[in-house]
Amino acid sequence: MSDTAMAVDSVPVAGNCQVDFQFEKNNKEHRTDKISTKRLITRRGQSFKIKLNFTDGFNPSETKLQMVFKTGPEPKNSNGTLIEVPFTKSLNLKRWSGIITSSTSSKLCLAISPSPRAKIGYHTLTLQHAFDLDVQYHIGTFVVLFNPWCSEDEVFLNSDLQRDEYVMNENGIIYVGSSDYMSDISWNFGQFEDDILDICLKILDKAPKYVKNPSKALRRRGLPVHIARIVSAMVNSNDDSGVLVGRWSPPYSAGVYPGKWNGSPAILRKWSENGCRRVRYGQCWVFAAVTCTVLRCLGIPTRVVTNFDSAHDTNANLTIDEYYDVEANSMGESEDSIWNFHVWVESWMTRNDLSPGFDGWQAVDATPQEESDGTYCCGPASVNAIKEGEVEMKYDVPFVFAEVNAHCVNWLIFENGEKMKIDVDESRVGHKISTKSCGTDEREDITSNYKYPDGSVQEADIFEKANRTQNIPIADKTLNLSMTTDLPIHNGKPFTVSLVVSNKTSKKKVCSVNFWAKKRRYHGVSENKCIKKLKQEITISPNEDMKIPVKLDYKEYGMFPDMYNLIKLISVVTDVSTEEKACAIKDISLINPKLTVKMMNFSAVLNKKVHIEVSFQNSFPEILKECVLTLEGAGLIEGEMEVNVPNVAVNELAKIKCTFTPYKTGLKKLLLDFDCDKLRDVKGFLNITVQEK
Structure with a gap:
């Protein structure tokens, strides 16, 4: 580069030295030019080049110099926030290193490589005399990010296709709705938008442990497991000055209904510009999408994942108990619930804190559901550990294991308080776990990453290995009930639910059939008011299946409480003579016009x-x-x-x-x-x- 060109792109420092950071060239090589070409943004374990022009008569060729890298408010050698690095003959990409590629009486050309274990964030570079510390040149500030292209970095991902999708893609698709009929939301992650990097780094600095003791907190600023855990906690605002406050029911006054958001930048900017005051409002897919933005921005490969029919097991017993009265109203006796869908992210990293075999995708969830070590965060939990039932592994493997594997028990409570177990379903949760495919807008089903097939011997063995509950016996049934609908069901149009009652005996049965339909929100809460009721008596011949159609019209269901247009269908059939009962529960989602x-x-x-x-x-x-x-x-x-x-x-x-x-x-x-x-x-x-x- 010519002296004239260098002067245009250079920054004077303290009036003694001009620095050419070669922003455009370096950032392009480090794949950060989408963020900016007006400042230096580098990735760990990869070298960059700068040029220095000394204007005060200092002759660098006659002086032995060393580099000093500092980060944080009080840089110290003891916690790795102050690192002194001598120039060597060749770069060592496994640690902080630098070489002088050429020099004259007034100019230096340097190649510098941050350690693949470097702390991410802002770093300042100073050149100083190796023997006379009073001779110093403050070169400037640059940013270091994780590097999934570097084999020595813990976030290394050995696939160009996956790196393009999970680090570089600013857009994504989030799957929502129900397992019977899912829909998708396009999302603007915007991790390379102007100012988003600074906001993401501010999130790390607003974490309570950093605010309390920056020097101690910075010790782990280079560990992706630690960063993922901080981001999981800080994207929600339950314990701190985090980004989003969650709300799952009206009113949404003084805020934005979660379904209105289309992208993360607006949320992150609002948080930053308002003095780090929490943004109203988020729900699971918003928490996940913002988490994805922050982690991709920092360089950790991340993707958004949806689990349909997702269990929220509050007491960690791997059983979801739901209690209903004879009018199908939820009795609220259990805090357990089943969400039509729940969204989290997976981040790719090495797990040096675990035994071998649990690297790769890690589940990270910022939706505030349960505390983890006293903080509302979740993960990173090894997806392989979840599949293999390794519930003792950190972090929060038991909670995610339950989300995809819990057994469901439905109870009927009579007016006298008597409880009757009416149904046990070992396969109701953890369906069609989905993420956007690499390089296309198609859905990829990753259920097999989390669990063995429902009903398989392997699944039963893993559940027993988790050892969190007793097997729940259920008597052989002579009466069965199921519900079906023709898909898809369009919002604004009438539709029919078919109740199918099956007599499994060689004798005629007289049965009472009850049916209720209620609107519900995606996280499992149903409205008490029924939009449709049916009660009738039927006679079923031996070994017969009887179909009972129930029609629901737009006038009956009308507007929904959220954007997912969900209806919970509950039906109970009772043998009049023996009082044997069968129950069916089904959630359906109505499709909006396109x-x-x-x-x-x-x-x-x-x-x-x-x-x-x-x-x-x-x-x-x-x-x-x-x-x-x-x-x-x-x-x-x-x-x-x-x-x-x-x-x-x-x-x-x-x-x-x-x-x-x-x-x-x-x-x-x-x-x-x-x-x-x-x-x-x-x-x-x-x-x-x-x-x-």
Whole structure:
């Protein structure tokens, strides 16, 4: 690089030395140029080059120099926050090292390599005389991040495809809904957006242990297990000045309904700009998505994972007990619950704190459910340890094991207080565990990573190995009950539930059938009010299956308490003569109308207007009013853009035209969110490749 070029891209330090950090070249080599090309951002175990021009007459070729790296408010040798490094003849990529690649009477060219175990965050570099410490040149500050491309780093991931997806991809898909009919949400992780890196590092510095004793806390700032645990605790605000406060039921006043969010940057910026005051509100997928943003930004490969029919086992006995009265109202006798879905993240790392065999994907959950070592956090829990029932391994393996493996026991409580065990289901939880596939927008089923097949010998053996509960005997049944629906079920349309009662004996049975339908939220809480009831008596011939259709209409179910349109179906059939009972419980999810979006331009070009058209079909038997379309997308729209939409008549196809100007090149994802008076947070997306001019 010429002296003239160096002067343009250089930073004067203390008036004595000009520093050319070669921001663009170094950051590109370290795969951090998407964050910035105006400051130096490096990755552990990988060298970078800088040029120095001494302007005070100092002759570096006649002086023996050494480098001093400092991090934290009170750098010390004792905790590894102050490291003195002599120049050597060759770089040692296994520790902090540096070489002088060339020198003159006033200039130095240096190659420097941070240790693959370096503490992440801001570091300052000083050059000093090896024998006269009064001779010092403060070179400047740079950032060190984890390096999944470095085989010596604990987060090393040996796959270009996976690194591109789990570190570099700023967009993702989160799976929600129910195991019978899942839907997906596109999400803007935005880990390379301007200022997000500084916010992520601020999150680490706001952790209670760091605030109390920075010197002690910094000892572990280079350990991915420790960083994942801090982020898990700090993304929720239950114990600290963390990012998000959770709320699972109205009102959502003084905040944002969780389903409204489309991306992490808006949440993180709001937290930072408001003095690190908690942002209202989050639910599991929001906690997980923000966690993914922070960990990817810091360089830890991370993906968002959804577990359908997820158990929340509060007493760690691997049994989920649910109690109902004769009107199918939840009795609230147990704090256990089954969520239609629950979302966490997996991060890739070596587990040097565990015995061999438990490296790789680790479950990390920021949703505040239970305390872990006195703090609302969860993980990192080795996914392999979960599958093998190694419940003694840290961190929080028993809790995640229960989420995918717990047995479910349903109880009926009569008016006199008598309890009757009506159903035991060993396979009700832990279904269709899902994440976005590498390089595509397809779903990848990773259930087999967490558990052996339901009903298999291996699953039974692992459950027994976990040794947290006794086997629950249940008598052979002569009466069975199941419920089915035709999928998909569309919100705004009528649908039918079929009750199937089976007589397994050679004698005729007279039975009483009860059916209830209630709206519910995704985390397991049902409304007390029934939207549909049925009670009738039937006669079933020997060895017969009788189907009883029950129709539900839009007028009966109407609007839902959240964006997942969930209905809990409960039915109990009773043999009138023997009082034998059979029970069936099923959750269904109604599908919202789709947003269809298309680009009207031939192509998208940097800093040129893009025109799109969004269409939406009103499938409801009523006019849709108060319609608003919100658009967001990293590199496409700065912040959010809202478009007010006229009322949409019954069966009308609304068409909405929007314009925006992309400000970054590459593959980008436009995210859309539609709200109206009858439904909210209908999601859509469009992949857009933005080209140079």
